[in-house]
Amino acid sequence: SQQGEEDPQALSIQEGENATMNCSYKTSINNLQWYRQNSGRGLVHLILIRSNEREKHSGRLRVTLDTSKKSSSLLITASRAADTASYFCATVTHQAGTALIFGKGTTLSVSS
Amino acid sequence: EAQVTQNPRYLITVTGKKLTVTCSQNMNHEYMSWYRQDPGLGLRQIYYSMNVEVTDKGDVPEGYKVSRKEKRNFPLILESPSPNQTSLYFCASSLLEGFGSYNSPLHFGNGTRLTVT
Numbered sequence: 001s002q003q004g005e006e007d008p009q010a011l012s013i014q015e016g017e018n019a020t021m022n023c024s025y026k027t028s029i030n031n032l033q034w035y036r037q038n039s040g041r042g043l044v045h046l047i048l049i050r051s052n053e054r055e056k057h058s059g060r061l062r063v064t065l066d067t068s069k070k071s072s073s074l075l076i077t078a079s080r081a082a083d084t085a086s087y088f089c090a091t092v093t094h095q096a097g098t099a100l101i102f103g104k105g106t107t108l109s110v111s112s
Numbered sequence: 113e114a115q116v117t118q119n120p121r122y123l124i125t126v127t128g129k130k131l132t133v134t135c136s137q138n139m140n141h142e143y144m145s146w147y148r149q150d151p152g153l154g155l156r157q158i159y160y161s162m163n164v165e166v167t168d169k170g171d172v173p174e175g176y177k178v179s180r181k182e183k184r185n186f187p188l189i190l191e192s193p194s195p196n197q198t199s200l201y202f203c204a205s206s207l208l209e210g211f212g213s214y215n216s217p218l219h220f221g222n223g224t225r226l227t228v229t
Contacts (some may be wrong), residue, residue: 033217042116042202042220043155088155090218100145100218104154 004032004089004103012109019076021106023089024069030092032065033100034074037086046074046087079110114139118203118221125193126229133188133224135203142208144186145170145218146178148199155202161186162208193228200225 007022023032031050035043049056049065049072056063062075076083086105116137125131137144145160147170157170161180175197177189186205190197201224207216 035218040200040223040225042222043204043218044220045217048217101157102147102155104152 004091004101006087006089006103006106008106009104010107010109012111013079015079015081015110015112017079017110019079019083019108019110021074021087021108023072023074023103025072025089025091026070028067032063032072033090033092034061034063034072035088035090035102037088037105039085043088076108079108081110081112084108084110114219116203116205116219116221118201118224120224121222122225124227124229127194128192131190131193131226133190133201133203133226135186135188135221136184137186137203137205137219138184139205139207139219140183141205141219142183143206143216144180145204145206146176146186146188147202147204148172148197149202149223150199158188158201193226195228198226198228 004023004025013019029051033048034046036046037043047058047063049063060077065072086107088102088105090100090102119134142163146158147155149155156172158176159170159178161167164180164183167178180186203221204218206218
């Protein structure tokens with residue numbers, strides 16, 4: 001059961017530019033999380049935003065959440081080549097309880 | 113070092129030959145889960161466990177078994193693997209706060225790439 005859908009599917013930018021990825025979901029959530037995956041490796045947690053929060057920052061990452069639109073965005077500022085990875089949003093829904101449901105991801109390529 | 117350890121990293125097997133992928137975490141996490149990742153389909157949950165002796169089906173449980181006899185271990189068992197189970201598998205764990213709520217991030221293992229011929 002797909003809950004989150006990331007947009008765009010793929011994004012190519014130059015080093016130093018900002019990268020914005022969006023996530024839309026279908027049902028009300030407890031929280032929304034963003035993860036990064038380097039090619040073929042395990043996912044790494046980036047940031048968690050609760051349903052009663054609107055914005056959260058962590059280093060060069062900024063996440064916003066709009067529960068009225070059922071959407072979230074992840075902004076990476078001043079991108080680096082090392083940011084090249086796939087980025088996934090994941091949601092915990094009131095219905096799912098203890099299941100974290102992932103979207104299909106955005107593949108970000110940062111070239112130097 | 114806090115980590116989730118999966119073994120093996122790579123596995124090639126033949127149809128019907130039972131196999132087990134092990135997963136162990138050293139963070140005393142209650143919650144553990146198995147996902148499979150396939151191109152174009154993203155990550156899909158196979159099974160999860162909220163504590164010892166408590167397991168539940170995820171989205172794609174058919175053809176898989178799990179057990180949770182100890183808190184740290186959550187093996188994934190394929191009794192009779194088939195080629196459509198060729199995939200990249202991830203084990204993950206997390207704290208479980210409150211009564212069924214889930215506000216803690218998942219910690220992932222490095223994955224097991226399984227090929228069934």
